[in-house]
Amino acid sequence: MTAENNTKNIDKTGRLYGIGVGPGDPKLMTIKAYEAIKACDVIAIPAVSKAECYAYQIVEKIYPDIAQKCIMCTPFPMIKDKKKLDAAHEKIYSDIVAELQCGRTVGMLTIGDPSVYSTYMYIHKRITEAGFDAEMISGVPSFCAAAARLGIPLGEMRQEIHIIPASYDVEKTIEYGGTCVYMKSGKKLGELIKVLEKATALGRKMDVYGVTNCGMEDERIYRGVDELNSAEGYLTIVIVKHYGNG
The missing domain is CATH 3.30.950.10 (Tetrapyrrole methylase, C-terminal domain)
Known part of the structure; x- marks a missing residue:
């Protein structure tokens, strides 16, 4: 049974945010992005660790308390093998759905803007198709x-x-x-x-x-x-x- 089928009869009060944190200068992160990160229960980062995540490093400089947040590592592999890529996307999707099903807000960080060649969009499309709320917060490209x-x-x-x-x-x-x-x-x-x-x-x-x-x-x-x-x-x-x- 797919994750989409599992969500049919579940309370979908959780919400996903795709948060653009800008290109690198912490001062270019928007107030809206800052406030959303502070309000989220879980922060998803597109890397295997905080140390390897550009987006996390940007936020930490302007909001050190992010270190106290629940951090979910969601690395998107840069590979061409479709089966392995699909499996990685499925795991990320399932992990986020599990949080949303519990009514938590999840903020997925992305460098730049989430609408410009961002891996976040793969998840955004699936989350909205499954009936959950998702919102994109623009960042400076x-x-x-x-x-x-x-x-x-x-x-x-x-x-x-x-x-x-x-x-x-x-x-x-x-x-x-x-x-x-x-x-x-x-x-x-x-x-x-x-x-x-x-x-x-x-x-x-x-x-x-x-x-x-x-x-x-x-x-x-x-x-x-x-x-x-x-x-x-x-x-x-x-x-x-x-x-x-x-």
Whole structure:
């Protein structure tokens, strides 16, 4: 019997919150997120431990009492094996449902905003389909914070803005107009740099920027493809502003 079937005749007074805690700077966490975390009975973190969770580390700096909360570790494995991935999602879902069935409020932390390539959405969809209440609390997206840190606009007038996940075929994006934002590009950074270098050699006019660990103590900023060559880290955002061919 699935977890969905088990919930049919159970009091569904529990509530799930998907809480965006911003990109890294604790001061960018919203008041609404702060208040929701304080009010939740259980805090779910997308990692195997507090020490390995970026989102938890952000909150702890602004709200140290989170350490006294009941913490549920819900690691989302970054794997392509569908059976293993489904099994991991099922366990996370079942663990959260067990808390909601007892009438508890659960806050699942996510870095940035829960609506932007967040693993939280897998759980949100299933929880609402099962009849429980779930609410998303917006956080400052990392690419907005990165643009502010760089002092550049993401879009002006009629410029397009393209938000591109790291798993995408980056070579297909080189002909896009306006601004391209490459999210969590750490693993494909080498490939992206080669594509940008090739496009530049062919006369494509562009400005290239990068930020690693935006708002964190070890934040690093890069301007131009040459500087980007020294970038490393999973939380690296690359912003490319295209101006066409020379």
